[in-house]
Amino acid sequence: xxxxxxxxxxxxxxxxxxxxxxxxxxxxxxxxxxxxxxxxxxxxxxxxxxxxxxxxxxxxxxxxxxxxxxxxxxxxxxxxxxxxxxxxxxxxxxxxxxxxxxxxxxxxxxxxxxxxxxxxxxxxxxxxxxxxxxxxxxxxxxxxxxxxxxxxxxxxxxxxxxxxxxxxxxxxxxxxxxxxxxxxxxxxxxxxxxxxxxxxxxxxxxxxxxxxxxxxxxxxxxxxxxxxxxxxxxxxxxxxxxxxxxxxxxxxxxxxxxxxxxxxxxxxxxxxxxxxxxxxxxxxxxxxxxxxxxxxxxxxxxxxxxxxxxxxxxxxxxxxxxxxxxxxxxxxxxxxxxxxxxxxxxxxxxxxxxxxxxxxxxxxxxxxxxxxxxxxxxxxxxxxxxxxxxxxxxxxxxxxxxxxxxxxxxxxxxxxxxxxxxxxxxxxxxxxxxxxxxxxxxxxxxxxxxxxxxxxxxxxxxxxxxxxxxxxxxxxxxxxxxxxxxxxxxxxxxxxxxxxxxxxxxxxxxxxxxxxxxxxxxxxxxxxxxxxxxxxxxxxxxxxxxxxxxxxxxxxxxxxxxxxxxxxxxxxxxxxxxxxxxxxxxxxxxxxxxxxxx
Amino acid sequence: xxxxxxxxxxxxxxxxxxxxxxxxxxxxxxxxxxxxxxxxxxxxxxxxxxxxxxxxxxxxxxxxxxxxxxxxxxxxxxxxxxxxxxxxxxxxxxxxxxxxxxxxxxxxxxxxxxxxxxxxxxxxxxxxxxxxxxxxxxxxxxxxxxxxxxxxxxxxxxxxxxxxxxxxxxxxxxxxxxxx
Numbered sequence: 001x002x003x004x005x006x007x008x009x010x011x012x013x014x015x016x017x018x019x020x021x022x023x024x025x026x027x028x029x030x031x032x033x034x035x036x037x038x039x040x041x042x043x044x045x046x047x048x049x050x051x052x053x054x055x056x057x058x059x060x061x062x063x064x065x066x067x068x069x070x071x072x073x074x075x076x077x078x079x080x081x082x083x084x085x086x087x088x089x090x091x092x093x094x095x096x097x098x099x100x101x102x103x104x105x106x107x108x109x110x111x112x113x114x115x116x117x118x119x120x121x122x123x124x125x126x127x128x129x130x131x132x133x134x135x136x137x138x139x140x141x142x143x144x145x146x147x148x149x150x151x152x153x154x155x156x157x158x159x160x161x162x163x164x165x166x167x168x169x170x171x172x173x174x175x176x177x178x179x180x181x182x183x184x185x186x187x188x189x190x191x192x193x194x195x196x197x198x199x200x201x202x203x204x205x206x207x208x209x210x211x212x213x214x215x216x217x218x219x220x221x222x223x224x225x226x227x228x229x230x231x232x233x234x235x236x237x238x239x240x241x242x243x244x245x246x247x248x249x250x251x252x253x254x255x256x257x258x259x260x261x262x263x264x265x266x267x268x269x270x271x272x273x274x275x276x277x278x279x280x281x282x283x284x285x286x287x288x289x290x291x292x293x294x295x296x297x298x299x300x301x302x303x304x305x306x307x308x309x310x311x312x313x314x315x316x317x318x319x320x321x322x323x324x325x326x327x328x329x330x331x332x333x334x335x336x337x338x339x340x341x342x343x344x345x346x347x348x349x350x351x352x353x354x355x356x357x358x359x360x361x362x363x364x365x366x367x368x369x370x371x372x373x374x375x376x377x378x379x380x381x382x383x384x385x386x387x388x389x390x391x392x393x394x395x396x397x398x399x400x401x402x403x404x405x406x407x408x409x410x411x412x413x414x415x416x417x418x419x420x421x422x423x424x425x426x427x428x429x430x431x432x433x434x435x436x437x438x439x440x441x442x443x444x445x446x447x448x449x450x451x452x453x454x455x456x457x458x459x460x461x462x463x464x465x466x467x468x469x470x471x472x473x474x475x476x477x478x479x480x481x482x483x484x485x486x487x488x489x490x491x492x493x494x495x496x497x498x499x500x501x502x503x504x505x506x507x508x509x510x511x512x513x514x515x516x517x518x519x520x521x522x523x524x525x526x527x528x529x530x531x532x533x534x535x536x537x538x539x540x541x542x543x544x545x546x547x548x549x550x551x552x553x554x555x556x557x558x559x560x561x562x563x564x565x566x567x568x569x570x571x572x573x574x575x576x577x578x579x580x581x582x583x584x585x586x587x588x589x590x591x592x593x594x595x596x597x598x
Numbered sequence: 599x600x601x602x603x604x605x606x607x608x609x610x611x612x613x614x615x616x617x618x619x620x621x622x623x624x625x626x627x628x629x630x631x632x633x634x635x636x637x638x639x640x641x642x643x644x645x646x647x648x649x650x651x652x653x654x655x656x657x658x659x660x661x662x663x664x665x666x667x668x669x670x671x672x673x674x675x676x677x678x679x680x681x682x683x684x685x686x687x688x689x690x691x692x693x694x695x696x697x698x699x700x701x702x703x704x705x706x707x708x709x710x711x712x713x714x715x716x717x718x719x720x721x722x723x724x725x726x727x728x729x730x731x732x733x734x735x736x737x738x739x740x741x742x743x744x745x746x747x748x749x750x751x752x753x754x755x756x757x758x759x760x761x762x763x764x765x766x767x768x769x770x771x772x773x774x775x776x777x778x
Contacts, residue, residue, distance in 0.1 A: 095733065179735055207735040307739045355733075
């Protein structure tokens, strides 16, 4: 819950504050300055009046898991929301580990909230199943007021629904569809958007497969002078010359592709808008096409090179020209040498993401990113707040360097790839201790190793020094149940935990859950599972849902949202606090565990 | 993936074992054969799922095997395979190789349902990445990249720039998606 009940003395003063001295309107104003949800929670516990004022003045709520509360209950508690964010499927869905029929349907939320929430202007759904009908209901109820619609990694709808949005939501400023799986019934939706909207600021259909007409983009740029950000799918960059000429205000662009490499003259004519400071996509950009962005390199603050064809040497050449980067996303083809260039050049870097490629041509012999590159970046880029890296090798020393130099680190994610046989320096117990002790601002932490990467002692350190970390993903850590229990004993603020590929028993998982006072959500895959999950019942308690996906025989066949087979064959456990009780829409393969079932 | 073993055996059967091992070590690229006979052959009546189950990598290996028998090659011709709404055209396929591919495909079809083979192939590919999977968008990009590196795509006419970037390798076939 968070927050302490005030002492009687302060309580008395608070009451008099409300009743005798200061009008209710003033309290409304004061509450308006309280943004942190936990502060809000604490304030709402003071007395009934404060509870009611919090309810009436709360403008935004994030529901961390859509099965944690019923729509009707949320409506009753916060009737004047302007902004609502909902999260659905477990994060593992991004990696193909959760079948499509898991659930996380938007329908109940839209049906119950779209009309009654009179003030709702912004809706953000993540990893949910959204149908055309859901969007139709939303548009009918809120179309005239909707300013922000974010469907983030959602699936289940088509461009027909987007047509409806485009025609009916004329106040829309943000349309965000990144990484959604959308049935493409044609590009009419973009034409409708261009014709009907004149206030759009952000349009994002990045990493969808939607095809659009360049002429519609030009029309959009002409009609929406406010367009600042466009992130789109692959479209030959030479077809966007007109759009770039028209969109004077554009600052962020991602997408586009170099389909005809070797014909630089075609792309020579590409001139980006003058205020451009974010570039991404640029699919298939290689050495010969890089000069297209050289004129803008000193102005770039964000650069996403995950989908390019650049070698390590190319990365070095390009990044050396970008001294003002604050966000950089690359694949590990950048190599340690590229990271040394980053360290020497990008002193303002705040976010660095190093994705995992696939035996890139042009990747140097030893390949990938290791402690050498990470140490260089830690020493050279001390403003870093977010590091996510897939590495081939790592040492305790590198983690210590990150702890020593990156004091502002808020989010750290490390995956140790399993391709390289010999890792320099395992286990990483002392390195992780140093990092966690020194990075006191850390809120999110992911550490995905291989067996032997972290001992029980190291796992205990993670718990002991977890500080204010609220989210963790841990993979292949620890040696025994004892390590997990030591870990859990230290985690006082952890709210969300994901575990993969560990050796723990169901009993240890249950004991660990009960030890972590702030935990409200846990997802586990790859543990010592029984056929029935019976020892998981040890974690049973009021308002705690336990859902168990038994181990699947190899012959079973389940499909994910995009039609690919689901690669998950390990047992999974999902357990979470819920005011809503058991899910009414559980798929057949998911077993809900509760005392009555014994 | 037990069901893929027969496929491998067929490849080995194309040439002596020792030569096969040596060939596999060096099949990073194969040069385009200058000979391009006008005649082309097409495969008809073949069950589509069997061909669909054969990964592009395996097909490239078949082509690479052709190198060993270059001095003995008979008439070389493009080979076009139609399956599942896609068209695959292979340059410089000898008649022996073409017959071996067809025989392999028929054997795979006969030994098990094509669907099972396809399913296992999918799972095999993805399972290799377990437990370290990539986000789907990055997987899609890497797949597209692989297709591009495999040869001229629907947007990419052959050009010197491609060769210089990809290195010495010049691919010998391309895949083109057709609207279903």
